[in-house]
Amino acid sequence: MREFYRKSMMFLLMFVLAFSVATVSGVSANADESHIHVLKESEFSTYGANPPGSSASTHDLSTSNYNYQVESVGYRVFTDKWLTGASSMKVTVENWELIEEYGGTNDKITISVCQSGFWGDTCTSKVITGLSKGGSDYVTFSNLDSSTKYYVRFEVPTNSNRYKFNGTISKS
Incomplete structure (x- = not known):
């Protein structure tokens, strides 16, 4: 059970990290005046x-x-x-x-x-x-x-x- 929670938390952490990187990348691409x-x-x-x-x-x-x-x-x-x-x-x-x-x-x-x-x-x-x-x-x-x-x-x-x-x- 403990292993399940650990893996779940790792997955959640990776998801949040990936989402935040994608969001930051999207913002900087939209802010680029040379778009x-x-x-x-x-x-x-x-x-x-x-x-x-x-x-x-x-x-x-x-x-x-x-x-x-x-x-x-x-x-x-x-x-x-x-x-x-x-x-x-x-x-x-x-x-x-x-x-x-x-x-x-x-x-x-x-x-x-x-x-x-x-x-x-x-x-x-x-x-x-x-x-x-x-x-x-x-x-x-x-x-x-x-x-x-x-x-x-x-x-x-x-x-x-x-x-x-x-x-x-x-x-x-």
């Missing part, structure tokens, strides 16, 4: 296939940048979080790459900053053209309300081409 949000255009994706829902978390641009990576897009992807804390927002597109080509325009992306409302989403859009392999560019959006929740939509021409790129959304 990259992977946005995916897929029916199986939970990050980026649709605009953030009402229960999605919020990223405050006044405290850190929102770094993102798009692995493959043929139409549109969205930020997976609401963005706040900026009256002016800079959206960069870096490392532009055409990964599947079927013809048509291959150097253009439309970036929109959107706000959800009772009557639907209101978006302001800007277009970047002339992107080449490895290229980068940016757009800025002004006159935003820093306390309002926004999301960003990235949209490429619908000609079956697929692209990958990454970048940063920051307060400008």
Whole structure:
């Protein structure tokens, strides 16, 4: 009986130790400002296939940048979080790459900053053209309300081409 208690206590101690290490690791990973949000255009994706829902978390641009990576897009992807804390927002597109080509325009992306409302989403859009392999560019959006929740939509021409790129959304 004594051996059973000793083994049970050892197991419990190991469990508590493992749980505390996992929790501390999780906290430090979330606190890292260089965290990259992977946005995916897929029916199986939970990050980026649709605009953030009402229960999605919020990223405050006044405290850190929102770094993102798009692995493959043929139409549109969205930020997976609401963005706040900026009256002016800079959206960069870096490392532009055409990964599947079927013809048509291959150097253009439309970036929109959107706000959800009772009557639907209101978006302001800007277009970047002339992107080449490895290229980068940016757009800025002004006159935003820093306390309002926004999301960003990235949209490429619908000609079956697929692209990958990454970048940063920051307060400008």
